[in-house]
Amino acid sequence: MVDVSDLVVRGGPGGTTANLEDIGRCSAALRSAAQAVDDAASTLVRLEKELDGWGLATIGATPEQVHAASVARHARYEVAATRSPVLLFASDLRADARDLDRARARYGQSESFASSAFRFVVDTVFPFYGVVRYPEPFGELPTFPVVLAEHAKWRAGQGISADHVQRYVHFAAGQIVRISPEHYFGTDDPVPILAGWLARGAGALSPPKEVVVQPVIGGVRTGKASRGAKDMVDKFAHGRALGGPEQVQVTEVTNRDGSTAWEVTIPGTQDLGLVDRDHPNTMKANLELIGGLPSYATAAVLEAMRQAGVGKDDPVVLVGHSQGGMIAQQIAKDGGFNVVGTLTVGSPLGARHQRSVVPTLALEHESDLITAFDGKPNPDDPLTTTVSVDPDGRARQFPGPAHESAEYARLAELADQHDADALVEWREIVSETFDDDAVARTRLFDVSLRDPS
Amino acid sequence: MEWFDTCTPPSTRAGVHGTLDAARARLADANVALRVALGTEADWVSVAADAYRARIEDRLRDLRRHVDRLDALEALLRAASNARVNSAGA
Numbered sequence: 223m224v225d226v227s228d229l230v231v232r233g234g235p236g237g238t239t240a241n242l243e244d245i246g247r248c249s250a251a252l253r254s255a256a257q258a259v260d261d262a263a264s265t266l267v268r269l270e271k272e273l274d275g276w277g278l279a280t281i282g283a284t285p286e287q288v289h290a291a292s293v294a295r296h297a298r299y300e301v302a303a304t305r306s307p308v309l310l311f312a313s314d315l316r317a318d319a320r321d322l323d324r325a326r327a328r329y330g331q332s333e334s335f336a337s338s339a340f341r342f343v344v345d346t347v348f349p350f351y352g353v354v355r356y357p358e359p360f361g362e363l364p365t366f367p368v369v370l371a372e373h374a375k376w377r378a379g380q381g382i383s384a385d386h387v388q389r390y391v392h393f394a395a396g397q398i399v400r401i402s403p404e405h406y407f408g409t410d411d412p413v414p415i416l417a418g419w420l421a422r423g424a425g426a427l428s429p430p431k432e433v434v435v436q437p438v439i440g441g442v443r444t445g446k447a448s449r450g451a452k453d454m455v456d457k458f459a460h461g462r463a464l465g466g467p468e469q470v471q472v473t474e475v476t477n478r479d480g481s482t483a484w485e486v487t488i489p490g491t492q493d494l495g496l497v498d499r500d501h502p503n504t505m506k507a508n509l510e511l512i513g514g515l516p517s518y519a520t521a522a523v524l525e526a527m528r529q530a531g532v533g534k535d536d537p538v539v540l541v542g543h544s545q546g547g548m549i550a551q552q553i554a555k556d557g558g559f560n561v562v563g564t565l566t567v568g569s570p571l572g573a574r575h576q577r578s579v580v581p582t583l584a585l586e587h588e589s590d591l592i593t594a595f596d597g598k599p600n601p602d603d604p605l606t607t608t609v610s611v612d613p614d615g616r617a618r619q620f621p622g623p624a625h626e627s628a629e630y631a632r633l634a635e636l637a638d639q640h641d642a643d644a645l646v647e648w649r650e651i652v653s654e655t656f657d658d659d660a661v662a663r664t665r666l667f668d669v670s671l672r673d674p675s
Numbered sequence: 676m677e678w679f680d681t682c683t684p685p686s687t688r689a690g691v692h693g694t695l696d697a698a699r700a701r702l703a704d705a706n707v708a709l710r711v712a713l714g715t716e717a718d719w720v721s722v723a724a725d726a727y728r729a730r731i732e733d734r735l736r737d738l739r740r741h742v743d744r745l746d747a748l749e750a751l752l753r754a755a756s757n758a759r760v761n762s763a764g765a
């Protein structure tokens with residue numbers, strides 16, 4: 223059974239990018255100190271000039287005046303003697319800052335070199351996991367043995383690595399978008415472009431619809447506020463009507479001081495159709511979300527939040543499974559609510575426009591192929607922490623279970639126990655938002671589409 | 676806690692003493708900036724972090740020495756100022 227030591231934590235506070243930014247901030251602070259010390263030295267020059275005027279004894283001066291001038295000259299000498307080392311000190315601080323800048327550049331380069339070297343080895347030395355450049359118009363494609371090897375691994379019950387699939391998706395999308403003259407020279411983020419094309423095509427085939435959001439009658443339950451990722455992931459098990467699609471859950475938490483905070487649980491894809499029918503969480507919505515386009519699915523969650531009474535300034539934690547995670551990122555960015563954190567479960571988040579704007583914890587099974595459909599790994603930035611694990615049991619062997627929210631409960635539980643800086647900080651956000659043992663009231667909302675009235 | 680560890684209000688003293696206070700205020704700013712640098716550095720996860728921390732702590736000690744020298748100028752300036760006042764009255 224997997225345990226905490228099996229987790230891979232990437233990005234977030236404590237990640238490479240965050241560390242490089244810390245070094246940058248440290249260097250800036252040293253420069254600021256150097257500037258202040260320089261200013262102190264300039265002020266001492268002013269003091270010397272003031273004392274210069276006092277140190278002149280005129281002809282016919284009284285002994286007291288001569289004495290006063292002598293004392294002033296001595297003071298001036300001491301001020302000058304103090305100023306010189308102060309100036310040198312400022313220069314030392316600037317040298318320290320330069321050292322740090324160089325160290326930062328070296329860390330950045332070595333990180334980049336390490337990544338390049340890794341890619342080189344993977345792509346070249348182990349062609350089974352690489353790509354090969356075919357003559358135009360095929361360009362770079364996974365090698366044939368790669369496909370055979372993946373198939374053999376899957377048949378042997380080893381599962382398929384989402385990491386590999388992510389690379390194939392990236393290359394395939396990269397080749398397809400080259401059809402367009404504007405992307406002929408390629409892009410490092412081709413999937414959103416392709417998804418956008420497909421979404422627009424699906425949109426042209428879809429009849430116009432209207433989003434309908436209705437509170438579920440009797441769909442209110444009371445419990446305790448979430449204490450971590452596990453509690454949040456567990457909520458997905460309680461948001462499904464018998465035989466029906468999953469529902470949006472909006473949980474109102476009343477803290478001890480009377481303030482209100484919210485947790486919104488957003489389900490994933492409910493309809494695999496490429497055109498809009500009865501439910502907003504379609505495959506078309508997936509394409510729109512990866513393509514950075516507005517979707518009915520996002521509009522439905524926003525409407526549920528409004529109907530539940532979420533205030534514009536109330537702190538909100540968004541929790542999304544699969545497509546729900548992409549919706550959460552879109553709402554955090556443009557939804558107009560005070561989102562303080564998001565938890566995504568098995569969601570593709572690698573596209574550039576999906577960059578986190580609030581602290582985001584992304585849970586990913588290494589065998590969950592859905593997380594690979596962005597064609598890029600999640601960013602290593604201070605706001606995005608990705609926790610992944612090679613799961614055991616069904617989730618390891620089969621892509622279907624690997625994506626189920628229930629299978630993610632174990633990973634969430636382990637993430638709650640892990641002491642990585644990024645995870646500690648994420649838990650602090652949760653505990654600052656929801657008081658211990660605060661009462662939580664969850665309302666369920668049915669979301670659907672209908673023809674415009 | 677000493678003056679340079681606190682937020683120093685603008686000096687109300689005039690003349691050379693006011694100028695000395697202005698220089699002190701700038702060193703207090705440098706002290707704050709160095710402490711920010713030390714706090715930032717504490718978050719690094721790097722084998723070099725301890726060396727940088729030690730260096731910044733050295734700089735804070737250097738700054739303390741400069742502050743002491745500025746404090747020592749106070750007495751000299753007071754002596755110069757008194758001698759000037761006395762000579763004017765003589």
